Amino acid sequence: MKKNSKIFRQNLITYGMVIAAFIVVQILQSTGHLSSLFTGLLVPICVYVILAVSLNLVVGISGELSLGHAGFMCVGAFAGAFFTKCTQDTITMVPLRFALAVLIGAIAAAIFGILIGIPVLRLKGDYLAIVTLAFGEIIKNILNVFYIGRDSNGFHMSMKDQFSLGMEADGKMLLGGPQGITGIPKNSSFLAGIILILITLFIVLNLINSRDGRAIMAIRDNRIAATSIGINITKYKLMAFTISAALAGMAGTLYSHNLATLQASKFNFNTSILALVFVVLGGIGNIRGSIIAAVVLTALPEMLRGLSNLRMLIYAIVLIAMMLFNWAPAAIDWRSRLKERLKHSRANGKEAA
Amino acid sequence: MAMLEVNNLSISFGGLHAVDNFYMNIEKGQLYGMIGPNGAGKTTVFNLLTGVYKPDEGIIRLDGTDITGKSTIEINKAGIARTFQNIRLFKELSVLDNVKAGLHNHHTYSTLAGILRLPSYYKVEKEMDERAMEILKVFDLDGEAEYLAGNLPYGKQRKLEIARALATDPKLLLLDEPAAGMNPNETQELMDTIRFVRDHFDMTILLIEHDMKLVGGICEELTVLNFGQVLTQGKTSAVLSDPAVITAYLGE
Numbered sequence: 001m002k003k004n005s006k007i008f009r010q011n012l013i014t015y016g017m018v019i020a021a022f023i024v025v026q027i028l029q030s031t032g033h034l035s036s037l038f039t040g041l042l043v044p045i046c047v048y049v050i051l052a053v054s055l056n057l058v059v060g061i062s063g064e065l066s067l068g069h070a071g072f073m074c075v076g077a078f079a080g081a082f083f084t085k086c087t088q089d090t091i092t093m094v095p096l097r098f099a100l101a102v103l104i105g106a107i108a109a110a111i112f113g114i115l116i117g118i119p120v121l122r123l124k125g126d127y128l129a130i131v132t133l134a135f136g137e138i139i140k141n142i143l144n145v146f147y148i149g150r151d152s153n154g155f156h157m158s159m160k161d162q163f164s165l166g167m168e169a170d171g172k173m174l175l176g177g178p179q180g181i182t183g184i185p186k187n188s189s190f191l192a193g194i195i196l197i198l199i200t201l202f203i204v205l206n207l208i209n210s211r212d213g214r215a216i217m218a219i220r221d222n223r224i225a226a227t228s229i230g231i232n233i234t235k236y237k238l239m240a241f242t243i244s245a246a247l248a249g250m251a252g253t254l255y256s257h258n259l260a261t262l263q264a265s266k267f268n269f270n271t272s273i274l275a276l277v278f279v280v281l282g283g284i285g286n287i288r289g290s291i292i293a294a295v296v297l298t299a300l301p302e303m304l305r306g307l308s309n310l311r312m313l314i315y316a317i318v319l320i321a322m323m324l325f326n327w328a329p330a331a332i333d334w335r336s337r338l339k340e341r342l343k344h345s346r347a348n349g350k351e352a353a
Numbered sequence: 354m355a356m357l358e359v360n361n362l363s364i365s366f367g368g369l370h371a372v373d374n375f376y377m378n379i380e381k382g383q384l385y386g387m388i389g390p391n392g393a394g395k396t397t398v399f400n401l402l403t404g405v406y407k408p409d410e411g412i413i414r415l416d417g418t419d420i421t422g423k424s425t426i427e428i429n430k431a432g433i434a435r436t437f438q439n440i441r442l443f444k445e446l447s448v449l450d451n452v453k454a455g456l457h458n459h460h461t462y463s464t465l466a467g468i469l470r471l472p473s474y475y476k477v478e479k480e481m482d483e484r485a486m487e488i489l490k491v492f493d494l495d496g497e498a499e500y501l502a503g504n505l506p507y508g509k510q511r512k513l514e515i516a517r518a519l520a521t522d523p524k525l526l527l528l529d530e531p532a533a534g535m536n537p538n539e540t541q542e543l544m545d546t547i548r549f550v551r552d553h554f555d556m557t558i559l560l561i562e563h564d565m566k567l568v569g570g571i572c573e574e575l576t577v578l579n580f581g582q583v584l585t586q587g588k589t590s591a592v593l594s595d596p597a598v599i600t601a602y603l604g605e
Contacts, residue, residue, distance in 0.1 A: 203468055210467030210474065211457065211481075218443045218454040225441035228403060229521050230429035230458045239464065285445075 011205045014288045015198065021295075022194045041302055043258040046193025047251045048298045050200045052278035052290040054247035057204055059276070060285030061213065062240035063220030064121070065129040068136025069248050069275050072109040074267035076249025077256035078143055080105030081181045084257065085174050086150070088185065098187040102196065102253045109249020112139065113242040121237045136272055143264040148175040180263035181256070188258040196254055197291075200247050204287060207243065216240050281322045293322065354417055356381040356557045357525055362401060362411030371397045373581045375411070379525070379574075384551055385559045386572030386589065390602060394581040395561045396438060399527050403435050404428040416524055430458060432524035436514040436531065438561075444503030448494055451502045451513055452485040455520025460484070485520065491553060492516045492546065508539045512546065519554060526550070528560040532567050540564060544571050569593060577601065 025042065028034045051073060058066045080101040091097040116135050123131055147158045151171030158164045162176060175181055207213045215236045219226045227233060256262045278297060282289030300318060304311040325331050355378040362375040372394045379385045387395050400406045402413060404425040413421045420431050434455075443451050460481045462473045489495040492512045497505060502513060511531060518526055531547070532540045544567055551558055562568050568575065568589070575592040577584040579601045585592055592598060 206468045206470060207464075210464075211453075211460075211462060211477070212464050212467055214446070214450055214454050215457055217446055217450075221443035221445050222441045224405075225437065225443065225517075226454070227425045228429060228435055228437075228441075229455045229517060230426050231454070232426060 007209050011201075011209075014201060014205065014291070017288070018194060018197055018201065018291070022190070025190065037302060037305075038299070041299055042190040043188045043193050043254065045295055045298045046190065046197055047255045047258070048275070048278065048294040049197050049291050050193075050251035050254070051248055051275045052282065052294040053197075053200050053204055053287055054244045054251065055275045056279045056282070056285065056287060056290045057207075057240055057244040057247070059279050060283075060287075060290075061208055061220065062216050062237060062244075064237070064241075065125065065276075066132040066241075066244075067129045067269070067272050067276065068116075068132035068134070068139075069244075070267040070269070070271035071132075071136030071139035072113060072245040072248035073252035073255065073271065074136075074139055074143060074264055075112045075245075076105035076109040076252030077262055077267070078175070078181065078252075078264070079108035079249070080253030081184045081256040081262050082148075082174060084184060084187065085181060094185070094187055098192065098257060101187070101257065102250055105249045105253030105256075106246040107249075109252065110242050110246035112249075113245025114238065117238045117241040117245075121234065121241060133269065133272070136267075137269065140264045140267050143175075143180075144178050146175055147173070147177050149173050178263065178265070180261060182261045184256060184260060184262060186258065186260065188254050193254055196250055200250070201287070203243065203247065208287075212236065212239060277319070281319065281326065283326050289326070296322075355379060355414075356383070356416055357402075357559070358412075358414040359402070360412050362398070362408050362413065364397065364401060364406055364409050370581050372401065372408075375578075375581075375583060377576055377583075377586070379557060379559060381557055382551065382555065383557055384547070384571055384573050385557075386568045386575045387559065387561050387578060388563070388565075388568055388575060389578035389584070393578040395578055396529060397581075398578070399435060399529055399561065402428075402527065403433055429521055429523075432522075433527065434518035434521045434523035434525075435527035436511075436518055436529055438529040438533065440507075440510050440514055442502040442510055442514060442517070444501065446502055447498065448489065448500050448502050448505065448513055449482070449485055449498040451517050452488055452520045453481050455517040456481050456484060457521075459520075459522055488516050488520055491549070508535060508542075511535070511543070515546070515550065519550065519556075523556070525557045525559065528558065528562075530561050530563065532562055532564045537566075540567055543567070547571055565593070 025034070029039065051069065055066065055069050058064055083104045084097060084101045087097060120128060120131050120135065145159050147162055147165055149156045149165045149167045149171050151168040153168060156165040156167055162173065215231045216239070218231055219233050219236055223233060278294040279290055281297070282293030301311065301315055304314055307314065357377065357379040359375060359377045362372060363370065364372050375398060387398065389395055397406065401408050404423050404427070407422050411421065412419065415431055415433060418431065420428050423431070443454060446454065460477050462477045466473045486495055486498065489498055492515065494509060494513060494516065497509065502510065505513060515528065515531070532543055535543060547558065548571055550556055572589050574587060575589050576586045577592060577598050584601055585595050585597060
């Protein structure tokens, strides 16, 4: 059908945009035009793109405000890094190990998504936002007190301190409470990040344009009408929440393998809000917008480092400008007129030809 | 056997007997009306029939099966679909997708098939598109299939809501004030549509309405509700000329 092909084209543009960005960066890198600062930013940008797209699934598509997304990212980061630390000596093929770590990070986050989603998704609106915020903090704080070590006798776990693990002399700390996980191999790369972004887009875009996505959006638009036509609200809300959590977990694993030391305190409220800022400024429900917002707003503060004092000022101005461009009625009007004119000139061009 | 049998249906909210000892029999293929002054409990009866509220007492049978106290989803699957007094469309979805959402439980494929775009996805989506367009054509909405539902004019939104309800393939269709807010021309058109739906889909229809022209024009039988109780029941012409009904509406 006509409509399907239109959606298909829109999705292709989104995929194409990501791949084009990858190629451009590769070319710049090989010709030596990329500063070390920007090179260091590549993986974090990928992480935040995935995080923003996954959060948009909950906020934009499912229509529920979640403020605890950093919590799922945290679970994924720790589960993935823990797996890598455990299997560092047994699985030597790095890409395979990393792929498994990502999978485990995603699954662990998905499990937390289900566990938290079941009680939390009974709430709506502000209440849901507050409870997800609390759960995000709880996850972070629990991981902060866990100590796990391994010696020749197997695993040891404690919630008190390092010494109460009672390990043999050959013991190795895997998870050290507030110190987190140290010595994670740097397996993340820009290529891995791009592949994970494409996987995320594939899952999210295909989900949206399927029977399940329609049910999720129907519930968002009108709960009562959705039940009246036989759509199971709990099932589809939980589905969106869980898939979103799994993708955030994937982002977390990518993030943790880009750092030597992983601490739970990184995944605080600010990270959740940052993800929400990407979603809101990129346009709620607009996947491509989330990607652009995540890239611009992650790169910008670093790019502006040279301006020192003016940095936050410019950042704020950009935020306001993006907000106006996306949401102000005058801007929306102007954009639609521009689109109309472009369409017109293209049609004229065709006629002339 | 009657399509819908309701006996001794009651529900109270606190001390208020919103619906008290309500009864009704609707035969297959009938166009049945429910009228009554504001606050008489008409919409509450709809909410009881569709499982939004669980009755305190009473029994509801649809085509012989007991559906009393079942959930809204189960009742929809059993074959009751409804529209709402204040239109409840999926405003941010296209007109086509609104109807396709109604087909949700009839044309299925797994989540995995949807994400991985397995062959079953394309096959079922195609079926859904065809079926949805068929239904839209009945309501003369096929030209607007790509529009957002929220952008349709009021009268067409009402029609789309009926179309979505029909997509769930019900045995009994409940319409809650379908003519509310319509001008006389639109009401006339709606009456034709309702009759057409009954004949074309072989549907049994129960509707709540205040517009006496519509009720008198298309309903074969009526139930009059007053203060949560059945005031009178029977053939439309007899009911409408009943002095008790006129008193209930206009006062002494």
